[in-house]
Amino acid sequence: SGEIAKALGMQPSAAESERMARPPTENLEAYDFYLRAEQTARTGRRDGLREALTLYDKAEQLDPAFAEAFAADASTTVYIWRESFNDIMQSAPARKRAYEKASRALQLDPDLSSPYAILGIMQVVDRRYEEAIASVERAVALGPGDAETQIAxxxxxxxxxxxxEAAEAVxxxxxxDPNLSPVNRQxxxxxxxxxxxxxRAIEALERTRDDAPSVGDFTITLGAAYARAGRLQDARAAVAEGLGAMSTPGFDSLSAYRLNGAQYRNPQDLALIVDALQQAGLPEWPFGFTGDEHNRLKGKEIASLVLGHTLQGQLEPxxxxxxxxxxxxxxxxxxxTTRLVTETVRVDGDLLCELSENMFGRxxxxxxxxxxDDGGGGYSFVNSSKVFHFTVVQ
Structure with missing residues (x-):
């Protein structure tokens, strides 16, 4: 990337030039684990992300001074965190791991750009916009020729x-890097x-889908681009394809996009995406759940039903x-069987709300x-992360 940066008229920083001139580690086995982790993480597949964390751990154990491995580990972890992939790692430990790995990378190499890029991403998700901009601008100053830093x-x-400014950076x-990873191309x-x-959006997102066809989130985003371009048949087909590729709740509902997208500073930006996805046929709730409004409980009914009680039931899918x-x-x-979350539950209007360290505390x-129904009745609670059919047992 150094030669490309020079060809584009960008002068690499002194630290960047020095880093490109030396191998990142003298331990070949550690380097092999690092390269394998990078390759499997770039697709955005959940099984690949999980495997990448294990591979990064092995690289770091073999060479505890391998700054780039710690930085890449932090980058993958922060992606898991910002995408709310709680089936891979719950939000709180993911956030902690990202901070720790990025801090270790910076301790080993104070001129590394990626830890500041990672910090900026975490700050903008927390809606600390000015701090986030300052962090990524510092990252770019340290690594102007690094494509991932520009994406951040x-x-x-x-x-x-x-x-x-966002368009200029991408x-x-x-x-x-004309061959950006699917994660970054999205x-x-x-x-x-x-x-x-x-x-341009369709071009980028079609390439993303083609490079990672098993990642439903990417194909659903393509559906939004098709909808904005007026290609509604293609939009609906893309969303249906994306939903078919998903096995766990993620960006599979409008409610998930609203909650995950709450960090948009301009509400109209989020509304643009949600409206496009609605046109493309993305359902309001996970797994296409729909409830009969005649059977919907009011706030007081919800409070008396659940507060102080144990609910037993089953999760979709x-x-x-x-x-x-x-x-x-x-x-x-x-x-x-896959989750254990401590949280606070409250009733807000006619909605039941869960508040935990997941979903960025939202x-x-x-x-x-x-x-x-024929299943003997009971109740169904749905939000952006679950469809829970339950009865009150005590």
């Missing part, structure tokens, strides 16, 4: 509402989409067993419905 700048500027990243596609460059124990003060614990709210 684009990501931060996108959510901060600076569309022109254009630079694409010139530095960011470029989002920037073009929000900017109104529908053709696959109807895996789950329990939600709620104290009278709202302190609660949710447990399934309340995840949804309705509760009385079930009148």
């Amino acid at each position: 700048l684009g990501y931060v500027q996108l959510f901060a509402g600076s569309h022109a 254009e630079t990243a694409l010139r530095l 960011i470029a596609g989002l920037v073009f989409l929000i900017q109104g460059s529908n053709d 696959g109807l895996q067993p789950a329990f939600l124990q709620i104290g009278s003060d709202g302190k609660a614990a949710f447990r399934s 309340p995840d709210c949804g309705p509760v419905y009385k079930r009148r």
Whole structure:
């Protein structure tokens, strides 16, 4: 990338030039684990991300001074965190790991740009916009020829509402690395989409889908771009394809996009994406759940039903067993075969809300419905992260 940067008229920093001139580690086995981790992480597949963390750990154990491995580990972890892939790692430990790995990388190499880029991403998700911009600008100053650093700048500027600056950054990243990873190319596609460059968005997101066809999130984002371009048939096909590729709740509903996209500084930017996805047929709730409004509970009914009680039931998909124990003060614990979350539960209007360290501390709210089906009744609670069919057992 150093030669490309020079060809583009960009002068690498002294630290960047020095880093490119030396191997990142003298331990070949550690380097092999690092390269394998990078390759498997770049697709954005959940199984690949999980494997990458293990490979990074092995590289770091073999060479505890391998700064680039710690930095790449932090970058992958922060992606898991910002995408709310809680089936890989819960939000709180993911956030802690990202900070620790980035800090270790910076301790080993104070001139490394990526830790500041990672910090900027975490700050913008926390809606600390000015701090985030300062962090990624420092990253770019340290590594102007690094495509991932430019993508981080684009990501931060996108959510901060600076569309022109975001587009400039991703254009630079694409010139530095025409073969961006699907993870980073999706960011470029989002920037073009929000900017109104529908053709550029479609081009980037089609490449993303083609490079990672098993990642439903990417194909769903492409559906939004098709919808913005007026290609509704293609949009609906893309969303259907994306939903078919997903096995766990993620960006599979409008409610998830609203909650995960709450860091957009300009509400109209999020509304643009949600409206496009609605046109493309993305359902309101995970797994296409719909409830009968005639059977929807009011706030007082929800409070008397759940506060101070234990709810036992099953989760979509696959109807895996789950329990939600709620104290009278709202302190609660949710447990399934794959999740254990401590949280606070409250009723807000006619919605039941869960608040935990997941979802960046944002309340995840949804309705509760009385079930009148052949399964014996009971209730269904749905929000952006779950569809929970339950009965009250105590």
